[in-house]
Amino acid sequence: MLEKMHLSILREIARQGSLTAAAEQLNLSQSALSHSIKKLEHVLALALWVKDGRNIKLTAAGEYLLGQANRILPQFERVEETLKQFAANERGTLHIGMECHPCYQWLLRVVNPFLATSPGVDIDVKQQFQFGGMAALFNYDIDILITPDPIQKDSIHFEPVFPYEQVLIVSQHSKLSTVAQLTPQQLNDQTLFTYPVDLARLDIFQQFLLPAQCLPQKHKTLEDTDIILQMVAANRGVAAMPKWLALEYAKTLPIVAIRLGNDGIHKHIHVGYRKHEQHNKHIETFIALAKNL
Numbered sequence: 001m002l003e004k005m006h007l008s009i010l011r012e013i014a015r016q017g018s019l020t021a022a023a024e025q026l027n028l029s030q031s032a033l034s035h036s037i038k039k040l041e042h043v044l045a046l047a048l049w050v051k052d053g054r055n056i057k058l059t060a061a062g063e064y065l066l067g068q069a070n071r072i073l074p075q076f077e078r079v080e081e082t083l084k085q086f087a088a089n090e091r092g093t094l095h096i097g098m099e100c101h102p103c104y105q106w107l108l109r110v111v112n113p114f115l116a117t118s119p120g121v122d123i124d125v126k127q128q129f130q131f132g133g134m135a136a137l138f139n140y141d142i143d144i145l146i147t148p149d150p151i152q153k154d155s156i157h158f159e160p161v162f163p164y165e166q167v168l169i170v171s172q173h174s175k176l177s178t179v180a181q182l183t184p185q186q187l188n189d190q191t192l193f194t195y196p197v198d199l200a201r202l203d204i205f206q207q208f209l210l211p212a213q214c215l216p217q218k219h220k221t222l223e224d225t226d227i228i229l230q231m232v233a234a235n236r237g238v239a240a241m242p243k244w245l246a247l248e249y250a251k252t253l254p255i256v257a258i259r260l261g262n263d264g265i266h267k268h269i270h271v272g273y274r275k276h277e278q279h280n281k282h283i284e285t286f287i288a289l290a291k292n293l
Helices: 004-016 019-025 030-044 060-087 103-117 133-138 203-212 225-233 243-249 281-291
Strands: 049-052 055-058 092-098 121-126 144-147 156-171 191-194 218-221 238-242 255-260 265-274
Touching (some): 004 030, 092 133, 103 121, 133 156, 156 203, 156 243, 191 225, 243 255
Parallel strands (some): 092 121
Antiparallel strands (some): 156 238
């Protein structure tokens, strides 16, 4: 039956003007080229060309097939090239899962250079998981998971890419704004804004307040980073955020970053991926860029 090679033969004959030149271009012997077309003619029960001396003249059927070859082969070749790019990790989509609300601001700083160095690769970011980020990674819903709180599993590797300090953000008008470092007790009369996640995943509680058996006067949850920081700037409460993020927002908002405790709370943003994909070019590029921020 009709195959891609038959179309290629007719196209090369039209391009080169002779069987010999077409065969050379296709890395075939002239006899193999002729045999391939004769076999197709036998199956189709019609002639595709006739010889006119040393020249080849296409029949009406041959002309029709040549027209189809000129239309189909470029599309076929683009498909093949795309598949080669996929195989070489030069195309596709990097699916990113986020388990860290303020990390989204950090991610934006990585996305631009990633897209610049990976022109054939798109990025898709997911922040909501029905069964959590680790489940999304195991189920291949995402390619990498960005989190400050990695869960160690045999088949998953977490690479620390960005160190940061968790600080308390207060308004410049707060009585705490002149304090160099905080004690847990100083939050007993404060309203604390956090993201709507379990207390077990909030460092301000697990590493600062609860070990000292302290709690804020009020605990309110908000989903949006900008709204939380606007509330803090208006002296409606305080919030724990990465120091780098606090310093960025402090350029436009009247807020101050204060160390939590004597030594502070130090964290890393981690990129998690399936271990058998450690040589995936997209993942390697993303991690390399993240470490160079």
